[in-house]
Amino acid sequence: TRAHIDAVEAARPLNAYILETPEKALDMARASDARRKAGEAGALDGAPLGIKDLFCTNGVTTTAGSRILGGFTPTYESTVTSQLWRDGAVMLGKLNLDEFAMGSSNETSAYGPVVSPWRRNGDASPLTPGGSSGGSAAAVAAGLCLGATATDTGGSIRQPAAFTGTVGIKPTYGRCSRWGVVAFASSLDQAGPIARTVEDAALLLQSMSGHDPKDSTSLDVEVPDFAAFVGRSVKGLRIGVPKEYRVDGMPAEIEALWEQGIAWLREAGCEIVEVSLPHTRYALPAYYIVAPAEASSNLARYDGMRYGLRADATSLTDTYEKSRAEGFGEEVKRRILIGTYVLSAGYYDAYYLRALKVRRRIADDFTEAFGKVDALLTPTAPSAAFALGENADDPVAMYLNDIFTVTVNLAGLPGMSVPAGLDARGLPLGLQLIGRPLDEGLLFSLGG
Numbered sequence: 144t145r146a147h148i149d150a151v152e153a154a155r156p157l158n159a160y161i162l163e164t165p166e167k168a169l170d171m172a173r174a175s176d177a178r179r180k181a182g183e184a185g186a187l188d189g190a191p192l193g194i195k196d197l198f199c200t201n202g203v204t205t206t207a208g209s210r211i212l213g214g215f216t217p218t219y220e221s222t223v224t225s226q227l228w229r230d231g232a233v234m235l236g237k238l239n240l241d242e243f244a245m246g247s248s249n250e251t252s253a254y255g256p257v258v259s260p261w262r263r264n265g266d267a268s269p270l271t272p273g274g275s276s277g278g279s280a281a282a283v284a285a286g287l288c289l290g291a292t293a294t295d296t297g298g299s300i301r302q303p304a305a306f307t308g309t310v311g312i313k314p315t316y317g318r319c320s321r322w323g324v325v326a327f328a329s330s331l332d333q334a335g336p337i338a339r340t341v342e343d344a345a346l347l348l349q350s351m352s353g354h355d356p357k358d359s360t361s362l363d364v365e366v367p368d369f370a371a372f373v374g375r376s377v378k379g380l381r382i383g384v385p386k387e388y389r390v391d392g393m394p395a396e397i398e399a400l401w402e403q404g405i406a407w408l409r410e411a412g413c414e415i416v417e418v419s420l421p422h423t424r425y426a427l428p429a430y431y432i433v434a435p436a437e438a439s440s441n442l443a444r445y446d447g448m449r450y451g452l453r454a455d456a457t458s459l460t461d462t463y464e465k466s467r468a469e470g471f472g473e474e475v476k477r478r479i480l481i482g483t484y485v486l487s488a489g490y491y492d493a494y495y496l497r498a499l500k501v502r503r504r505i506a507d508d509f510t511e512a513f514g515k516v517d518a519l520l521t522p523t524a525p526s527a528a529f530a531l532g533e534n535a536d537d538p539v540a541m542y543l544n545d546i547f548t549v550t551v552n553l554a555g556l557p558g559m560s561v562p563a564g565l566d567a568r569g570l571p572l573g574l575q576l577i578g579r580p581l582d583e584g585l586l587f588s589l590g591g
């Protein structure tokens with residue numbers, strides 16, 4: 144824990160942590176030590192972790208990367224983090240993220256962008272660690288924690304993992320409780336870990352998972368011993384390669400990475416099968432209707448009265464308007480506007496309802512594919528990490544980054560990104576494995 148506290152301090156220019164909690168970390172480490180000495184060691188005994196600042200932590204300010212929550216200190220602990228502490232993990236601090244987890248580059252954070260510890264060969268320009276869990280990915284990649292919590296609504300665990308050479312898994316919707324996690328789009332949001340190895344990710348997910356009566360969408364199912372799946376033979380498994388993911392303009396190196404992944408799985412004894420997910424091309428438009436719609440509703444609670452920032456104002460309406468105008472950033476405002484529009488009386492059927500129908504089709508495509516194969520293999524993102532600022536003024540270019548990840552959230556499936564090598568400029572690339580509902584174990588076998 145001390146070594147990590149020092150590393151975090153030395154790496155402040157990366158801006159991975161919004162808040163460092165070194166004293167709390169040392170207290171937790173001592174407590175975990177005492178339990179070990181009493182013969183009560185937990186599965187994550189003494190493991191120093193970073194917590195994405197979207198998880199409410201009792202007595203520790205929680206910002207969601209937004210000004211609007213300024214100074215908000217929860218009086219409760221999220222279920223996921225309380226399970227990690229139950230198993231002996233130690234909290235080093237709260238990690239930076241895109242505001243309310245809306246973004247793919249960590250540039251929408253009110254606390255400034257996170258800088259990736261990676262650089263292109265011979266090029267000093269600062270790169271994005273991806274988003275929205277950019278702080279989590281950068282901290283894990285730079286050794287500023289052993290592992291981190293993250294959340295994934297449309298790719299925010301998997302894309303930053305791919306950009307930083309780390310492992311990230313978004314479990315099946317309902318596997319981890321959403322209780323105490325600041326809501327973005329509740330039907331898509333899932334917590335999961337980012338870690339340095341597949342085995343670490345399995346151990347962390349094990350602790351984070353489980354039924355929680357406080358979240359009505361939490362699944363009441365047994366949590367398997369995920370770590371036991373790592374290293375198991377994958378011989379004889381059928382792995383699908385969805386042909387619609389060969390999108391126009393896919394860079395040759397992403398294509399080559401995918402071929403490499405196919406070759407590795409063949410060598411391990413898997414059979415590779417081409418499958419079709421015909422509604423893939425509608426996934427991004429559907430996601431960018433459903434997610435903002437739910438966000439506009441979830442974010443209605445930030446009114447300047449209940450939490451955080453309250454602007455100087457003369458009336459109730461004025462308080463709402465000014466607090467929201469000052470408290471939310473550009474991207475969040477854009478989502479609230481889109482969401483409110485697609486849910487409004489005249490447009491609901493044309494946009495929101497239609498997006499829900501597309502969502503069903505996308506889920507059905509996967510169900511059909513999983514009649515033929517055990518898992519799917521795709522690239523995680525259409526490119527390696529881009530430079531900070533490169534896509535910042537073009538929201539649509541930014542949204543296109545999520546092309547391979549949003550389908551998994553729309554269908555509620557587990558998806559994992561594993562590091563799969565470096566591109567020509569020395570940057571990490573990730574491959575994505577997608578499984579049947581509740582089949583995270585198989586992903587750990589394939590990824591490991």
Ligand code: GLN
Pocket residue numbers: 244245246247274275294295296297298299300327434545
């Ligand atoms: N980049 C996507 C978005 O901005 C996904 C974010 C996430 O998964 N939290 O909506």
